[in-house]
Amino acid sequence: xxxxxxxxxxxxxxxxxxxxxxxxPEMAKGLGKxxxxxxxxxxxxxxxxxxAGRQDSQPNTIPSAAPPVAP
Numbered sequence: 826x827x828x829x830x831x832x833x834x835x836x837x838x839x840x841x842x843x844x845x846x847x848x849x850p851e852m853a854k855g856l857g858k859x860x861x862x863x864x865x866x867x868x869x870x871x872x873x874x875x876x877a878g879r880q881d882s883q884p885n886t887i888p889s890a891a892p893p894v895a896p
């Protein structure tokens with residue numbers, strides 16, 4: 826299921842050859858920033874869903890109109 830150590834090493838060497846040693850830290854920084862933004866977005870969506878769920882579960886407290894009183 827998971828790649829072996831040799832496969833990871835070969836993939837790393839191919840990336841090193843394609844992009845160069847100077848560009849790899851920039852790519853890693855961009856990847857880390859993207860992951861942080863994704864996690865933040867997921868957190869925001871979860872909070873919105875929780876808030877909406879709490880609002881839906883609260884009973885409607887709007888009083889209905891009182892029936893007219895007979896004289």
